[in-house]
Amino acid sequence: MDEEYAVGVDLGGTKILAGVIELNSGRVVGVAKKKTGSGSNKEVLPRLFEAIDNAISNANLSNVAIPKHLGIGIAGQVDRTQGLLLAAPNLGVTASLPIVNLLQERYKIPVGLGNDVEVATIGELNFGAGKGQDNFLCIFVGTGIGGTIVNKGEIYRGTTGTAGEIGHITINADGRHCGCGGRGHLEAYASRTAITRTLLGELSRGQASILREILPREALPEAATATSLAIRSKQIAKAVEANDELVLRVLGEAARYLGYGLSSVINFYNPRRIILGGGLIDAVNLFFEATVRHARQEALSVPAAHLEIVKAELGDYSGIVGAALLPQFKI
Ligand SMILES: [Zn+2]
Numbered sequence: 001m002d003e004e005y006a007v008g009v010d011l012g013g014t015k016i017l018a019g020v021i022e023l024n025s026g027r028v029v030g031v032a033k034k035k036t037g038s039g040s041n042k043e044v045l046p047r048l049f050e051a052i053d054n055a056i057s058n059a060n061l062s063n064v065a066i067p068k069h070l071g072i073g074i075a076g077q078v079d080r081t082q083g084l085l086l087a088a089p090n091l092g093v094t095a096s097l098p099i100v101n102l103l104q105e106r107y108k109i110p111v112g113l114g115n116d117v118e119v120a121t122i123g124e125l126n127f128g129a130g131k132g133q134d135n136f137l138c139i140f141v142g143t144g145i146g147g148t149i150v151n152k153g154e155i156y157r158g159t160t161g162t163a164g165e166i167g168h169i170t171i172n173a174d175g176r177h178c179g180c181g182g183r184g185h186l187e188a189y190a191s192r193t194a195i196t197r198t199l200l201g202e203l204s205r206g207q208a209s210i211l212r213e214i215l216p217r218e219a220l221p222e223a224a225t226a227t228s229l230a231i232r233s234k235q236i237a238k239a240v241e242a243n244d245e246l247v248l249r250v251l252g253e254a255a256r257y258l259g260y261g262l263s264s265v266i267n268f269y270n271p272r273r274i275i276l277g278g279g280l281i282d283a284v285n286l287f288f289e290a291t292v293r294h295a296r297q298e299a300l301s302v303p304a305a306h307l308e309i310v311k312a313e314l315g316d317y318s319g320i321v322g323a324a325l326l327p328q329f330k331i
Helices: 041-059 099-107 116-127 192-204 233-241 245-269 279-283 285-298 301-305 315-328
Strands: 005-011 015-022 028-035 070-074 111-115 135-141 145-151 154-156 273-277 308-311
Touching: 005 041, 005 116, 005 315, 015 041, 015 315, 028 041, 028 315, 041 099, 070 099, 070 116, 070 315, 099 111, 111 116, 111 315, 116 135, 116 145, 116 154, 116 273, 116 315, 135 245, 135 279, 145 245, 192 245, 192 279, 233 245, 233 279, 245 285, 245 301, 273 279, 273 285, 279 285, 279 315, 285 308
Parallel strands: 005 070, 070 111, 135 273, 273 308
Antiparallel strands: 005 015, 015 028, 135 145, 145 154
């Protein structure tokens, strides 16, 4: 069989990752990365095009193997029927953007559009930890916490397309404010953003931590430019390796809340498998294991006993692999 290729793009809050994927094997044959940056629609598009162009040229395909189609997964709200990326300030998109048309005009191939969690799930379903499974949940811990329900091999979307929003289940009545306007939601306690905020808060109160050595000076709370997203998963992993007391305590608390959230969906949905992904899960095994332990302890014993909780297998590439499959995926 001739090899067929497609382009997959993962447009996230911090980076744009584009890749050329061999469709039968899921193999990534060329990849390119750009910072998403900030600005306006005018500034995001050139960066997006550049990442795609670079991925195609890095793939070094012969002329016969032009990519068959292109798929894009976006960390923001999309309108699939109109092919629009709705305003997403964290991506520098200030008004809705006809992203499907723009990409079609430039690359002259069919274009599929989805959100970041859904494309990562399609990647895992076809070539990762969901392969051969038809009843599972995919949960990604990152800037927020997103989830997808796969039922009978298809993504279950619910009445308004919002099913799987595990990041906004309530784990603490009257608790912390969440980005959605609600209170006490899971992602306000266990996302990388929440963990970062807590760590920076503790550092600004003078708590001792090796993070002061690991983080660049401008990321520390005393710097005027410090932002709440300044701590990366790899930096947290380094602090864990050094047995840093503060980081271990904060991660332990986040894992407990994440475990509570998972136990609620285990009891309610009774899945066969939960696939956990995202940078922090990938980089810090201790965080993954503590989460699994709490989830199993809190869940009812029968569903917990018939459940596997595993790590996502495609890591950073789950989004681009799934996006490349998007135009041919039954939605
Ligand atoms: Zn919320």
